[in-house]
Amino acid sequence: MANRFAKKRVLCILCTLVTFLASECISQEPGNGLAVKEAQEARESAERRSLELELELRKMRGELDALRSRYAALYVESHQVLRNLREMEAEAARLIQKKQSGDSDKADVLEALDLMVRRQLEVRQTLLDFEKCLSSLLEVLQPSDAVKSELERRLAVLKKAVDDSLVPVPQIMGGASTTGALVCQ
Numbered sequence: 693m694a695n696r697f698a699k700k701r702v703l704c705i706l707c708t709l710v711t712f713l714a715s716e717c718i719s720q721e722p723g724n725g726l727a728v729k730e731a732q733e734a735r736e737s738a739e740r741r742s743l744e745l746e747l748e749l750r751k752m753r754g755e756l757d758a759l760r761s762r763y764a765a766l767y768v769e770s771h772q773v774l775r776n777l778r779e780m781e782a783e784a785a786r787l788i789q790k791k792q793s794g795d796s797d798k799a800d801v802l803e804a805l806d807l808m809v810r811r812q813l814e815v816r817q818t819l820l821d822f823e824k825c826l827s828s829l830l831e832v833l834q835p836s837d838a839v840k841s842e843l844e845r846r847l848a849v850l851k852k853a854v855d856d857s858l859v860p861v862p863q864i865m866g867g868a869s870t871t872g873a874l875v876c877q
Contacts, residue, residue: 704742711735773815780808
């Protein structure tokens, strides 16, 4: 994106230089007042366009910075959610181990696992919402292919981590019922 704006800036500078040089050549010839005036108007127009492009570039940089900040916040939030999920998985495993040793009640284990499954599904939904948001932002901002592929790669890694975290609970408990509640077998 910055490359495109840099090209526009270089083009404006070249137009300004050509206009300036042309006005200098024309002004040296007597009787060319109209040509000098036209050259000055062209130069002023090129300068205005250059300023417009600079303002547009600043605006796009601001939007890109906002996108980066939003992405970073969502990235940190997703890591926190995954950390909480891992803690819950550890707690569920501890409860299962207690149950196997006779120290815990079956209802406590099922309740903890059900809570964990619901939180896992919330994480998955948050990730899907983030993916939609990121997709629409990428369409609007049209970043370079390198930036776009890096964001897509990181999103794929995050999706894999979330998807991997969804698998163990139903396997431990022997599957889920059609209503989403866990069923022990």
